[in-house]
Amino acid sequence: MGATRATSYFEDFRVGMEFHHRRSRTVAQEENARWSLVTMNTAQAHWNHEAMKTYLDGRFDRPIVNAAVVLGIAVGLTSQDISENIFADVGLDVIRLTTPVFGGDTLTAKSVILETGDDPATPHSGRVRYRILVSNQADAAVGTLERTVLIKRKSEWQERDAAFVTKHWPHRELPR
Amino acid sequence: MGGSTHDPGQSASEPVSAGRFNRYDDFTVGRRFDHHWGRTIMAEEAISFATQHVVHEPLRFNRLYAHHLGYNDIVVSSMLVYAIVLGLSVEDLSESGGPFLGSDEVRFLAPVYPGDTVFASSIVVSRRPSASKQDYGIVEWETSSWNQGGEPVISFRRTNLVRR
Numbered sequence: 001m002g003a004t005r006a007t008s009y010f011e012d013f014r015v016g017m018e019f020h021h022r023r024s025r026t027v028a029q030e031e032n033a034r035w036s037l038v039t040m041n042t043a044q045a046h047w048n049h050e051a052m053k054t055y056l057d058g059r060f061d062r063p064i065v066n067a068a069v070v071l072g073i074a075v076g077l078t079s080q081d082i083s084e085n086i087f088a089d090v091g092l093d094v095i096r097l098t099t100p101v102f103g104g105d106t107l108t109a110k111s112v113i114l115e116t117g118d119d120p121a122t123p124h125s126g127r128v129r130y131r132i133l134v135s136n137q138a139d140a141a142v143g144t145l146e147r148t149v150l151i152k153r154k155s156e157w158q159e160r161d162a163a164f165v166t167k168h169w170p171h172r173e174l175p176r
Numbered sequence: 177m178g179g180s181t182h183d184p185g186q187s188a189s190e191p192v193s194a195g196r197f198n199r200y201d202d203f204t205v206g207r208r209f210d211h212h213w214g215r216t217i218m219a220e221e222a223i224s225f226a227t228q229h230v231v232h233e234p235l236r237f238n239r240l241y242a243h244h245l246g247y248n249d250i251v252v253s254s255m256l257v258y259a260i261v262l263g264l265s266v267e268d269l270s271e272s273g274g275p276f277l278g279s280d281e282v283r284f285l286a287p288v289y290p291g292d293t294v295f296a297s298s299i300v301v302s303r304r305p306s307a308s309k310q311d312y313g314i315v316e317w318e319t320s321s322w323n324q325g326g327e328p329v330i331s332f333r334r335t336n337l338v339r340r
Contacts, residue, residue: 003234003241025230035225039256039263040215043271055273067276068259069229075255076230086233087245089254092282092332100275152245164244 002165004084009154010116010126013082019111021077029103032065041066065101074134075147077109083149085157087125090148097143099136106137114146124156197272200313200340203300209268209317210297215260217252219290225256252288257330261321264296265334269317274337277314282332286323294329296321301333305340312337 033047044051046066052058071092075083101107115129128151134142152161226236231253234241242250270276288294298319306312316335322328 003238003244023230031228035228035259036263038221038225039259040213040266041259041263042267043273045273045275056275064275066259067279068255068262072225072229072231072253072255072259076226076232079230080232083233086235088251088287089284091284092258093280095279095282097276097278160244164241168240 002161002169004161005080006154006158006161008082008085008151009157010085010128010151011154013113013116013128013151015113015116017113019078019081021081021109021111023077023080024106024108025073025077026106027065027069027073027101027103029063029065032063032069032103035069035072036066039066039068041068060100060102062102065103065105067097070097070101070107070134070142071095071145073107074109074132074143074145077107078111078130078132078147082111082128082130083147083151085152087122087150087152090119090127090150093146093148095143095145099140099142101136101142107142108135109133110135119150122150125150125152127151197339198268199272200303200315200338203269203303203315203317203338205300205302207300208297209265209299211264211268211295213264214293214295215264216293217256217260217288217290219250222250222252222256222290225259226253229253229255231255247287247289249289249291252290252292254284254330257284257288257294257321258282258332261294261296261319261330261332262334264294264321265298265317265319269298269315269319269334270336270338272339274312274339277335277337279335280333282330284330285328288323288329292329293324294321295323303338306337309337311340313340314338 036046129148298317301316
């Protein structure tokens with residue numbers, strides 16, 4: 001297999017393809033606090049339990065997970081299936097979070113391919129736009145986002161990637 | 177920084193704090209906030225972010241693979257760049273309390289490498305009262321970030337519920 005799968009090049013994606021990403025991820029409050037602080041996020045609702053007594057008039061009894069952490073995990077959960085062969089990120093659109101996430105919640109992601117196309121500035125890769133649906137352990141919708149990435153084209157990269165594998169996994173015989 | 181901070185008239189005996197947080201009425205459309213601090217991003221946190229957020233893209237944690245793609249070094253996860261630039265904007269924009277509602281038009285404009293330093297500023301795009309929560313409004317900002325060479329690295333819009 002080497003560094004990346006040969007089954008997730010640009011040519012492998014078709015509009016309408018759906019993915020139920022097989023791994024889920026439980027988020028601990030300690031991670032919420034740590035990554036909020038690592039990323040300079042000064043909103044105490046992510047890392048101060050006492051502050052929750054007044055936050056939104058005390059509606060929540062514990063910190064809520066930073067949106068950027070939720071979105072990072074959401075993208076991460078989709079990555080092995082869709083963006084292992086990424087060349088570059090293009091952007092994100094229509095990000096909506098509709099249900100708060102708390103420490104201990106488990107996030108699951110599904111994806112659907114919305115669009116594929118050329119990228120004139122980067123002819124060796126192609127654009128893939130896909131929608132990510134995030135849900136929690138109660139199967140409630142947590143949020144959605146669209147992600148656009150440049151994915152390596154098999155026609156341009158397969159041989160170069162094989163050479164990379166031969167170099168760094170030297171004992172391995174490549175199937176031909 | 178562009179936000180309301182220390183009251184210059186406060187007496188020397190008053191305790192010093194970071195001042196009051198900006199609220200709905202502070203966010204007049206077009207107002208600009210230059211976020212202080214800036215942030216240098218290191219390789220170990222770029223790799224920690226990718227692995228702990230299950231970003232299984234070898235470009236984020238395998239330097240030789242990044243070289244193979246033609247990059248100078250691993251490319252920092254775009255989601256970490258987004259998280260840090262959003263984080264830098266929180267003190268000025270959303271620390272008064274009120275959840276993140278959404279984000280739009282996030283554009284990754286240049287690769288960020290370990291050792292790069294990002295800076296950020298934001299402009300108020302729009303605001304409106306909340307239909308369901310009398311004490312809150314909905315504010316949208318456009319946040320931009322650039323690196324040590326002044327090259328734009330990310331821009332995005334963000335919408336939060338903001339206390340009035």
